[in-house]
Amino acid sequence: MSELILDKYISYIKNEKELTSNTLEAYMTDLKQFKDYLTENNIDKLKDVNKTIIIKYLMYLQKSGKATSTIARRLASIRCFYQYLLNHSLIKEDPTHNLRSPRCERKLPDILTKNEVDILLSQPSEDNFKGVRDKAMLELLYATGIRVSELIALNMDNLNTKLGYLCLEEGNQISRIVPISNIALKHLTNYIDNYRKKVLKAEQKNILFLNYSGNRLTRQGFWKIVRKYSKKANINKKITPHTLRHSFAVHLLQTGADVRMVQEILGHSNISTTQIYSLTDDTKKLKDIYKKLHPRK
Structure with missing residues (x-):
């Protein structure tokens, strides 16, 4: 693979595609590693790269323990490069044509049990500004x-x-319109009526959740809040703010909520994104049945 052609391609995607620096770096890394593979296998000319060689490269990545998502991204990077070569008449055929990207497994989200949610939400104190706001x-x-x-x-x-x-x-x-439970509404009203005004500034009067300085609480600030109470609750799971979103969805579906209603509440544009929460529940049920019925428990 010619260094000159590679440099021209990198310049092209940098200037024409307007990619982010992280995406550009990923493309460059993927192509460099593909080039190294070709060199190690004594393949120096672009015209000598065919579909079989690329498939062998993907198999090599798989045997090396690369994640399916990584392999899929590598193939996407190589495909973009060869489409560029084809469009600029530097090759006659695109060796990636009709090559299917490996399907990435859908990772089930981490969730809390209802009891674990109760434990986590009981951690903030309810007699000071910070505790009431966090609650x-x-x-x-x-x-x-x-x-x-x-x-x-x-x-x-x-x-x-x-x-x-x-x-x-x-x-x-x-x-979208999202309903609030009575319990959450009670704690929210307590915060607004009795504690929020203690740090409220006139110019920030519309902000709901404030820090001690009377400014809007940041995303990083809330992550620290979740980390603090997770540690205090001593729950042996990695808990992030998103864990509560996942748990909310799964617990709704477990109590019989329609998946499309949950989709609307969560604001998912595609129902398949919401359906993964059903998969979480189905997997648990399947495991329970398996444990009960399998002859070697």
Whole structure:
């Protein structure tokens, strides 16, 4: 593989494709490693690379223990490179044509049991600003399944405490309406009525969740909050803010909620994204049946 052609291609994707620096770095790394493989196998000319060689390379990656997602990305990088070569008449055929990318396994999300959720949410104290705010945020996150970015971006006018729902916005339009449980609403009302005003600044009066300085709590700040209470709860699982979103979805489905209703609440554009939560529950049921019925338990 010619260094000159490779440099021209890198320049092309850098200037024409407007890729992010991370994506560009990934493309460059993938192609360099493919080039090293070709060199080690005494393949120096682009015209000598055919479909069989690329398949062998993918098999080599698999035997080396590379993840399916990594192999799929490597193939995508190689495919883009050969499409560039074909479009610039540097080769006559694209050796990646009709090569199927390996299917990535859908990773089941980590979830908490209902008891573990109760333990986690019971950790914040309820007699000071920070504890009451943290309690309200955790309860609201589990009650609604909203994203962390949505949680910290909430303003007072996104909230209707009388009817008990959140009105979430995307741009200048309403994206979805999310109901709030009575328990979460109770803790949220306590925070707003009795503690939020203690740090409230006039210019920040619309922000819902504030830090001690009276400014909007950051994403990083909330991650620290979750990490603190997870450690305090002594739950032997890796817990992130997203874990509560996952748990919310699975627990709803376990109690008989329709998958399309959960999709709407979570704001998933594709129902297949929501269906993975059903898979989590089905997998647990399958394991339970297996343990009961298999002759060698």
